[in-house]
Amino acid sequence: VGKVEKSGRRSLSMQSKYRVSGFLFSGVSAGIKTDGKKDLGLIFSETPARIAGLFTKNAIKAAPVLLGMERLKYGLCQAILVNSGNANACTGAEGMRDAIRTSSSLSKHLHIEEKLVFPSSTGVIGVPLPVDKLEKAFTPLVKNLFPNGWEDTVEAIMTTDTFQKMEWATCRVSGKKVKLCGMAKGAGMIRPDMATVLSFLVTDADIKTPLLQRLLNRSVEDSFNRITVDGEMSTNDTVLLLANGRAGGSVWTGHGVEVFSDMLSEVCLGLAKNILRDGEGATKLIEIAVRGATSREEARIAAYAIAHSPLVKTSFFGENANWGRIFSALGHSGIRLHPERIDLQFDQVTIVKNGRRLDEATERKASRVMKKKSFKVIVDLHEGGNEFSVFTTDLSIDYVKINASYLS
Amino acid sequence: VGKVEKSGRRSLSMQSKYRVSGFLFSGVSAGIKTDGKKDLGLIFSETPARIAGLFTKNAIKAAPVLLGMERLKYGLCQAILVNSGNANACTGAEGMRDAIRTSSSLSKHLHIEEKLVFPSSTGVIGVPLPVDKLEKAFTPLVKNLFPNGWEDTVEAIMTTDTFQKMEWATCRVSGKKVKLCGMAKGAGMIRPDMATVLSFLVTDADIKTPLLQRLLNRSVEDSFNRITVDGEMSTNDTVLLLANGRAGGSVWTGHGVEVFSDMLSEVCLGLAKNILRDGEGATKLIEIAVRGATSREEARIAAYAIAHSPLVKTSFFGENANWGRIFSALGHSGIRLHPERIDLQFDQVTIVKNGRRLDEATERKASRVMKKKSFKVIVDLHEGGNEFSVFTTDLSIDYVKINASYLS
Numbered sequence A, B: 001v002g003k004v005e006k007s008g009r010r011s012l013s014m015q016s017k018y019r020v021s022g023f024l025f026s027g028v029s030a031g032i033k034t035d036g037k038k039d040l041g042l043i044f045s046e047t048p049a050r051i052a053g054l055f056t057k058n059a060i061k062a063a064p065v066l067l068g069m070e071r072l073k074y075g076l077c078q079a080i081l082v083n084s085g086n087a088n089a090c091t092g093a094e095g096m097r098d099a100i101r102t103s104s105s106l107s108k109h110l111h112i113e114e115k116l117v118f119p120s121s122t123g124v125i126g127v128p129l130p131v132d133k134l135e136k137a138f139t140p141l142v143k144n145l146f147p148n149g150w151e152d153t154v155e156a157i158m159t160t161d162t163f164q165k166m167e168w169a170t171c172r173v174s175g176k177k178v179k180l181c182g183m184a185k186g187a188g189m190i191r192p193d194m195a196t197v198l199s200f201l202v203t204d205a206d207i208k209t210p211l212l213q214r215l216l217n218r219s220v221e222d223s224f225n226r227i228t229v230d231g232e233m234s235t236n237d238t239v240l241l242l243a244n245g246r247a248g249g250s251v252w253t254g255h256g257v258e259v260f261s262d263m264l265s266e267v268c269l270g271l272a273k274n275i276l277r278d279g280e281g282a283t284k285l286i287e288i289a290v291r292g293a294t295s296r297e298e299a300r301i302a303a304y305a306i307a308h309s310p311l312v313k314t315s316f317f318g319e320n321a322n323w324g325r326i327f328s329a330l331g332h333s334g335i336r337l338h339p340e341r342i343d344l345q346f347d348q349v350t351i352v353k354n355g356r357r358l359d360e361a362t363e364r365k366a367s368r369v370m371k372k373k374s375f376k377v378i379v380d381l382h383e384g385g386n387e388f389s390v391f392t393t394d395l396s397i398d399y400v401k402i403n404a405s406y407l408s
Helices: A063-072 A091-110 A131-136 A138-143 A150-157 A209-221 A256-279 A296-308 A311-318 A322-334 A358-371 A398-407 B063-074 B092-110 B133-144 B150-157 B208-221 B254-277 B296-308 B310-318 B323-332 B360-370 B397-405
Strands: A004-007 A023-028 A040-055 A076-088 A117-124 A167-175 A176-185 A196-202 A238-243 A286-291 A343-346 A349-353 A374-380 A384-394 B004-007 B023-028 B040-055 B076-086 B117-124 B165-173 B176-186 B196-204 B237-241 B287-294 B341-347 B349-353 B374-378 B386-393
Touching: A004 B237, A023 A138, A023 A150, A023 A296, A023 B176, A023 B323, A040 A063, A040 A138, A040 A150, A040 A196, A040 A209, A063 A091, A063 A117, A063 A238, A063 B287, A076 A091, A076 A150, A076 A196, A091 A117, A091 A131, A091 A138, A117 A196, A131 A138, A150 A167, A150 A176, A167 A256, A167 A343, A176 A256, A196 A256, A209 A238, A256 A286, A256 A384, A286 A296, A296 A311, A296 A374, A296 A384, A311 A322, A311 A384, A311 B092, A311 B397, A322 A343, A322 A374, A322 B004, A322 B023, A343 B237, A349 A358, A358 A384, A398 B165, A398 B310, A398 B397, B004 B063, B023 B133, B023 B150, B040 B063, B040 B133, B040 B150, B040 B208, B063 B092, B063 B117, B063 B237, B076 B092, B076 B150, B076 B237, B092 B117, B092 B133, B117 B237, B150 B196, B165 B254, B176 B254, B196 B254, B208 B237, B208 B254, B254 B287, B254 B386, B287 B296, B296 B310, B296 B323, B296 B374, B296 B386, B310 B323, B323 B341, B323 B349, B323 B374, B341 B360, B349 B360
Parallel strands: A076 A117, A196 A238, A286 A374, B076 B117, B196 B237, B287 B374
Antiparallel strands: A004 A167, A023 A040, A040 A076, A040 A238, A167 A176, A176 A196, A286 A384, A343 A349, A343 A374, B004 B165, B023 B040, B040 B076, B040 B237, B165 B176, B176 B196, B287 B386, B341 B349, B341 B374
């Protein structure tokens, strides 16, 4: 039994905060990015670690995603090789050959089995991976592996991210202290063509693979799968969680599992929210909570209908409490509803009651809520007892500028 | 048997172009709009006309839509009363009472049965309809009914439309000349909160109601239902077609039906394209054609996935031939596909063949195509023999500006 002790970006020095016993990190510039920034990262486990993973559901999957899905079956991983600047997507059979070749080549440098290497890529799609550049960088990449090399790896996976995204937490399970660190790259879509989400998490917990996968599924469902900038899903989205067991054998049942699971969800949600905050042109982080739905699925559909509506998102940017747009999105979503039952709140301010707006004074109050960097929109359908919430951003002028102007 | 003789905005004088025997038109300012512009329109048929209609599929329907759906069952109409500046949506039981009261009151002015009046509204939602203002304007509205009052009605239905949208055409069916005129208001979303589409069509053709409805369904399916600015559907969308039979009894079978149907589709598509051209901030009109799908439904899903993708739409605005975004939208759409089979064309320029990009020179050529005001994106999935195409716009900085700034 235990509890989450600390999390987030606290006062511990970087060196100890993002250290997890038995893991080494590195990041170098291989010349894939033309601006000389770091573009090749490596996460290395001194011993084979158990691995859980989740990949994009996009029907068009990048070669490293397809290879990762295959290797996940072994349940073990010792190295995550990640490059930015090239997605190795829509590259056909050559793309798969390149992904295999780089992981094979790296495994020789590391003296480990090839199948224990998981390659991951983000960047421009349709362009062959510059394998030679990667291979030339393997020597310095391996030489620079350090327990406190975390930030170098984070830097290497960044594309248009404007800040580094990392979270850490510890908890106690059956008397053992367990550590978890996670990094992510986010919704920067200028170079990589789309909102590729990459996230890598490492822990010293001693958890069997099937449970590890179940806990990751649950945490991703409640974090990365609840954020949306523009409803796009990339060819390269990947979340990997490594557990090397250094914290020692614990009884992974009951409360201990819950404590670890909560910690994992907290770290994933922290990373996911930071991805949103760094969403292209985003000026606000908004939670859309739909309650009182006939099913959880209907609540989910309704929440995403609101979160994806360009009209709703531009009204968030304009800080106008335009509830008519929210109602229209709900009506368009296809869920069961009675307009005359619907209540709508912006944080604590009820703006619509039983499908009717209250008054202009209330709308002004709601507009004041919208001036905040972060607020919550609550829809109560009064149809049933199910709810779902998602996190989203506003749609700003900068979103269009950023996404229209690259490559020109 | 016959053929479509003329259509569109040609050199005939307004007076004769938009005259259809037996129909009168009017438009006045009732003071619903605060800027004194025309906001109340009337289309009057000297004798009860057969009517076909289509209404929004949004689950939240404005009161006049609900009333119109009810009255459509009679199959006859003699007056369409339309106001802008107030949508009479999300106004509950009072909204329905107001819609009934205005149509009842107008029917007395016109000395016709109440059920022959179809009210229609567009504008701000959630605000009670100012019935007194409408009723005060009925006397001048009826007094100003003229066979060539067409433009006054068009003006009265405009909200943020920057130009008047009207089309006309004639055809010959079994030796009789048949005329069709249509007006529409479009995707101006500043005031009305959403992309309310209103379109009213009048013809002197002598067509029985069930056939009229079938032909309208088909034409709307191929026009208004194929345009998308931002995937939103308003609470007030309405298309009404009146046929007064003045052209005389014809044999409405076989080829004659096809000729009239083609004319109707042509007029509807013309109106629909003008709505898109006037879409908020739109700088381009783009046709997305998906071919080689396993079913028409899959082609439709794929076409809309591309047309609704904010990343694809911003790349249209930026004039970048970013085929990766199109592929990602396809992959995300959930349809059956094999990336390695997909071909992609911008007008005549093939940019991707068998899932692989050709070269940079081709991409530059494709970018030149994108500089046009209007172009076609053709996706061939090579999975089957079905196709579907939709028309859309780019997503511009002005779209965000327009939709973020109103009410502020």
